[in-house]
Amino acid sequence: xxxxxxxxxxxxxxxEFLEKHHFDPPAAILPQLRxxxxxxxxxxxxxxxxxxxxxxxxxxQYTVSEAWSNGAIFIFTELGPGDFICEMECYQGAQxxxxxxxxxxxxxxxxxxxxxxxxxxxxDPKLCQMLIQSLIRKLGSSARxxxxxxxxxxxxxxxxxxxxxxxENGIDSxxxxxxxxxxxxxxxxxxxxxxxxxxxxxxxxERNALTVRSGKIHITADQLPLLRSILPDSDPSR
Numbered sequence: 001x002x003x004x005x006x007x008x009x010x011x012x013x014x015x016e017f018l019e020k021h022h023f024d025p026p027a028a029i030l031p032q033l034r035x036x037x038x039x040x041x042x043x044x045x046x047x048x049x050x051x052x053x054x055x056x057x058x059x060x061q062y063t064v065s066e067a068w069s070n071g072a073i074f075i076f077t078e079l080g081p082g083d084f085i086c087e088m089e090c091y092q093g094a095q096x097x098x099x100x101x102x103x104x105x106x107x108x109x110x111x112x113x114x115x116x117x118x119x120x121x122x123x124d125p126k127l128c129q130m131l132i133q134s135l136i137r138k139l140g141s142s143a144r145x146x147x148x149x150x151x152x153x154x155x156x157x158x159x160x161x162x163x164x165x166x167x168e169n170g171i172d173s174x175x176x177x178x179x180x181x182x183x184x185x186x187x188x189x190x191x192x193x194x195x196x197x198x199x200x201x202x203x204x205x206e207r208n209a210l211t212v213r214s215g216k217i218h219i220t221a222d223q224l225p226l227l228r229s230i231l232p233d234s235d236p237s238r
């Protein structure tokens with residue numbers, strides 16, 4: 001009974017979405033459309049995942065992080081309602097995702113199998129119009145993000161984050177700050193993999209820029225200048 005109720009709710013969400021935007025998908029693909037529900041911090045896709053569907057965000061926000069081959073440089077893009085996910089890969093015939101896509105808030109998405117999406121966009125101008133608008137937003141978001149968050153090595157981004165964390169937690173009035181965040185939390189906030197976070201922690205530990213006790217990162221007032229020295233001279237966080 002509960003399963004049927006959830007299914008009926010998803011069918012209603014789908015129907016309302018299609019009617020709201022006057023979409024007219026081919027009858028053959030209607031049974032293939034499905035609603036996906038995600039919670040904040042859920043990972044929708046990670047680098048290397050196979051591409052089976054194109055997603056349309058109905059509700060919620062997502063962060064896209066793209067890592068360069070050395071794992072040290074990242075570019076962030078924000079996505080919201082009306083934006084498409086994996087549509088470019090679909091057109092390119094790509095087989096795997098080249099970025100990580102993390103849910104920033106509770107979200108609803110419409111998942112459309114790749115072949116179904118290609119068939120739908122070929123006959124529905126309303127869908128193409130939404131797709132074009134999404135691409136325009138993505139270009140704008142990428143440009144804004146690039147100007148606000150310059151490309152930087154991972155260790156610079158991590159040091160900048162730790163300096164900000166220490167300031168927010170009163171390093172000026174106390175001898176030591178404990179970073180009360182798991183490696184997964186740091187990964188989510190910085191867009192770096194957990195493996196990269198662990199590598200950066202070890203690097204900063206070797207420089208005596210932080211201490212690790214019982215798995216927690218500790219930073220003293222004396223270590224803060226060492227963190228600042230990692231940043232470029234022009235960085236406002238120094």
